Amino acid sequence: MSVAGWLADRVGWKGIEASLAAHRASRRGFMFHVGGITLFLLVVQVVSGILLAIYYRPDADHAHASVERIVGEIPYGNLVRGVHVWAADLFVVSLLIHLFTVVVRRSFRAPHELTWVSGIALLLVGLGQAFTGAVLPWSEKAYTDARVGSEFARYVPLVGDWLHRFMRGGEDVDSETLAHAFGFHVAVLPAAMTLLLGTHLFLVSRRPVTPLPQAATAPTIPLYPDFLVRLGVALTGTMVLILSLAIFWERPVGPSADPRTPPSGGLPPWYLLPAHAILRAAPKELLGIDGPTFLFGAACVFGLILLALPFIDRRGSRLTVWLAWIALLALILLSFRALP
Amino acid sequence: MSSNEDRKEVPRRDFLNVAVGGSAAALAVAGGYPIVRYLEPPPGRAAGAVRVGKVESFPVGTVHTVMVGERPVLVVRTADEIRAFSALCTHLQCVVAYSPESKQIECPCHGGVYSLDGRNVAGPPPRPLQELAVTIDEDFVLVSSAG
Numbered sequence: 001m002s003v004a005g006w007l008a009d010r011v012g013w014k015g016i017e018a019s020l021a022a023h024r025a026s027r028r029g030f031m032f033h034v035g036g037i038t039l040f041l042l043v044v045q046v047v048s049g050i051l052l053a054i055y056y057r058p059d060a061d062h063a064h065a066s067v068e069r070i071v072g073e074i075p076y077g078n079l080v081r082g083v084h085v086w087a088a089d090l091f092v093v094s095l096l097i098h099l100f101t102v103v104v105r106r107s108f109r110a111p112h113e114l115t116w117v118s119g120i121a122l123l124l125v126g127l128g129q130a131f132t133g134a135v136l137p138w139s140e141k142a143y144t145d146a147r148v149g150s151e152f153a154r155y156v157p158l159v160g161d162w163l164h165r166f167m168r169g170g171e172d173v174d175s176e177t178l179a180h181a182f183g184f185h186v187a188v189l190p191a192a193m194t195l196l197l198g199t200h201l202f203l204v205s206r207r208p209v210t211p212l213p214q215a216a217t218a219p220t221i222p223l224y225p226d227f228l229v230r231l232g233v234a235l236t237g238t239m240v241l242i243l244s245l246a247i248f249w250e251r252p253v254g255p256s257a258d259p260r261t262p263p264s265g266g267l268p269p270w271y272l273l274p275a276h277a278i279l280r281a282a283p284k285e286l287l288g289i290d291g292p293t294f295l296f297g298a299a300c301v302f303g304l305i306l307l308a309l310p311f312i313d314r315r316g317s318r319l320t321v322w323l324a325w326i327a328l329l330a331l332i333l334l335s336f337r338a339l340p
Numbered sequence: 341m342s343s344n345e346d347r348k349e350v351p352r353r354d355f356l357n358v359a360v361g362g363s364a365a366a367l368a369v370a371g372g373y374p375i376v377r378y379l380e381p382p383p384g385r386a387a388g389a390v391r392v393g394k395v396e397s398f399p400v401g402t403v404h405t406v407m408v409g410e411r412p413v414l415v416v417r418t419a420d421e422i423r424a425f426s427a428l429c430t431h432l433q434c435v436v437a438y439s440p441e442s443k444q445i446e447c448p449c450h451g452g453v454y455s456l457d458g459r460n461v462a463g464p465p466p467r468p469l470q471e472l473a474v475t476i477d478e479d480f481v482l483v484s485s486a487g
Contacts, residue, residue, distance in 0.1 A: 144434060148449065151433040162380070170381045174410040180381075259412045260405040260427075262437040262448050279432065280450045282464055290466040292431060 020224030032227075033234040034098045035204075040235045041091040042193070044242065048084035049186065056136070058182035060175035063138035064256040071253060082246030088133055090242065092271050095126050103309070103324040106316030113310040115203040120307050122196045125189055127271075132185035134269060138178055143257035145268065146173045146181070155296030173259075267338065274334035275299075281337075389475065389482040398422060398481060403438035403445070403456070408485045413472060414438065414445065415481065416456050422476070424483045425458045425469040436469070445469070 001009070008014070025032065055074055057066040070077040099119065102108055108116040135146045150173065154164040165171065169180030221227055268276050278295060286294040305312065313320045392406040398417040405427055406413050412427035412435050425445075429436050434449035444461070445454040452463035459468050473484040 144449070147428075147433045147435070165381055166379065168381070171383075172410040176381065259410065259435065260407060262427075262435040264448070276450070279464060284460075284464060284466050291464055292466065 017224060020228070021222045023223035024220035025223050025227035033231050034094060034101060036231045037234060037238050038091065038094040038098055039197070039201075040238060041087050041094055041242075042197070044087040044239070045084060045091060046190070048080050048087065051080045052084055053186060056182075058136070058179055060138055060178050060257070063136065063178055064253070067137045067139075067253050078250070079243075079246055082249075082251060083242055085251045086242050086245040086249075088130060089270070090238070092126060092130055095123050096271075099123060100324060100328060104321050106321065108310045108313075109316040110310065110314060111207050112203075115200060115207060116310050117307060118196055118200040118203060122193065122200060125193045125196060129185060129189050129193070130269065130271070132181040132189065135178060135181040136185060137253050138257045139254035140257055140261065140263060141254050143173065143259065144263040146177050148268070150177070152296065155292055157297060157300055267340075270335070273338040274331045277334040277338035388486075389473075389484045391477075391480045392424075392483050393481055395422070395476060395479055395481055405435075405437065406483070408472070408483050411485065413483055414469070415474075415483065418456070422474050422481060423457070424472040424474045425454075426472060428470075429465055430460065430467040430469065431463070431465040 052070060055066055055070045055077070057063055067081070071081055072078075074080075102116070102119070131145070131149050134149075135142050146168075150164055150167040153167050154160045156163055167177075167180070169176035267273065279292070282291040282295055284291050289297070309320070390408045392408065392413070392415060393404075398404055398415055400417055400419050402417055404415045404417075406415055408424075414425045414427045414436070416423045416425065416438075427436050428434070429447040429449065429452050431447065431450055431452050434447050436445050436447045436452070436454065438444075438456075439446045442453075443456070445456065445458075446452070447454075447463070447465070450464050452465035453461050454465070454469050455461050458471055460466070473486075475482045475484075
């Protein structure tokens with residue numbers, strides 16, 4: 001018996017193969033691979049993040065210098081950081097595409113309510129990872145992101161003040177904020193994400209994707225090897241994209257944080273551009289409530305509606321699909337509006 | 341009819357379910373509460389009044405940014421007085437700065453503008469800059485962190 005045959009025998013590969021082949025997946029569409037790509041991007045971030053953590057120093061006096069050292073002195077450090085930063089950006093893109101696809105395909109309908117809720121929770125944890133990760137280089141931009149991002153939290157109804165202090169690790173943005181962000185970025189949020197992801201994948205496996213009415217008769221293919229081989233091609237393409245971006249599109253660390261210096265007018269991360277455009281244009285008061293309080297209250301109501309979507313729109317109406325398209329268009333237009 | 345016959349029997353499985361579920365919930369609360377309290381940062385210590393420099397280091401007609409504890413502060417010197425304002429925009433806490441061109445205090449993040457007496461005069465800031473108490477002690481300027 002060959003080594004491969006022996007190994008296959010010991011892990012019971014034939015049974016696994018038969019079980020995978022018995023599952024059917026949709027034959028058509030790249031969109032069915034977005035969930036898998038999102039998971040892959042998470043794995044890339046974990047691996048590159050572990051490598052970065054070896055040289056990174058999470059205190060305000062050394063953090064920026066340690067990131068500059070990774071980029072400037074450590075062999076392939078620039079590539080590892082580039083892969084981490086780009087994979088993080090693409091992860092958010094992929095999460096949003098996945099979310100949008102689920103809404104447009106009305107895949108949130110029963111019996112997928114819990115899958116949807118766990119997905120929205122994953123999106124929130126993903127955004128938490130993006131925020132805490134942006135703080136870690138302790139550059140001028142990171143300092144501003146920490147200040148503005150934690151100030152956002154103050155406007156969350158009921159728990160705002162608590163959340164604000166919690167995100168800062170105290171009253172102000174200082175070394176404690178950085179230590180807090182590091183702890184959450186490398187331990188707390190990844191643990192939460194692992195738990196939620198496990199739940200999400202378990203629910204997906206228990207309740208296969210709801211087909212569209214017109215797709216009920218669409219041809220399907222075995223999950224293994226057909227679907228997984230196609231997914232493998234998509235993942236290889238994703239990795240080539242990440243490496244290309246990391247090599248050819250450098251993401252500078254920027255100057256070190258100085259609390260006395262105002263930010264140089266740079267923009268927030270791309271996924272906050274719509275919020276940036278609204279915050280710039282919003283008046284001081286709306287309906288007798290101060291501007292930021294009104295806007296964040298509205299954002300929280302929108303978040304709750306999004307979370308409860310499968311319970312509000314049980315049948316997956318066309319109105320929801322139209323609203324999703326309008327929301328996408330509005331977000332793109334607002335993003336362009338935020339650009340200088 | 342005797343009282344024993346009125347008594348409804350609880351099946352053993354239901355009792356165990358309630359007992360195990362209740363114990364698990366009690367353990368989760370007992371374990372979760374200290375964790376949540378641990379993660380909550382303790383209240384910070386106020387820095388009190390901080391020496392930010394000698395009076396002559398703030399010439400008339402200038403605005404300087406200094407640190408009071410961990411917080412950036414604007415020290416505004418006019419012909420009559422020295423005043424200090426938190427350098428954090430009341431909109432979303434970006435650090436603001438004096439613009440010599442416009443002779444106003446500006447926030448680069450969302451376009452907020454303040455006059456030199458801290459009033460919010462343009463853009464989205466909902467309130468004036470927080471004013472901090474200034475005292476002069478033996479030719480030194482002291483700025484209170486508490487306002």
